[in-house]
Amino acid sequence: MYIDGGIREFITVPQDKLLKSEGLSLDELALIEPLAVGAPAVRHVHFQKGKFVLVMEAGSIGMGIMEFAKNAYVTVIAIEVNEHRLQFCTQELHIKHTIDDLHEDVVKELLHITNGDMPTAVFDATGNLKSINTVSII
Secondary structure, three states, rough: OOOOOOOOOOOOHHHOOOOOOOOOOHHHOOOOOHHHHHHHHHHOOOOOOOOEEEEEEEOHHHHHHHHHHHHOOOEEEEEEOOOOHHHHHHHHHOEEEEEEEEOOOOHHHHHHHHOOOOOEEEOOOOHHHHHHHHHHHO
């Protein structure tokens, strides 16, 4: 029998399973879940220094993945459909390579950025079927 996980209207959790925050603001606490998704995803990849990594979507999970990947000394490429998120990646996260999925040929741009090598790892932080299918042709 299938039962929905945490993405539903209401959820109950036994009080003894909750962790009390110690000194974190509400803004900081809001980042725990997306960072908890991104950290293990990056930890499971064996990066080679100087290689390219593609992160598809620059929401909270995608940006967390970008930051963790940068710590592995790889070059991050961000793909996003939202221009404001791409600007944030460039200006605040210092992501050198961004691709606008709505207005650019993704494969052509990836070939150009990577000098024909393509990324050695791809992280899909969208859950979007179009995005997943695009990865399959890369």
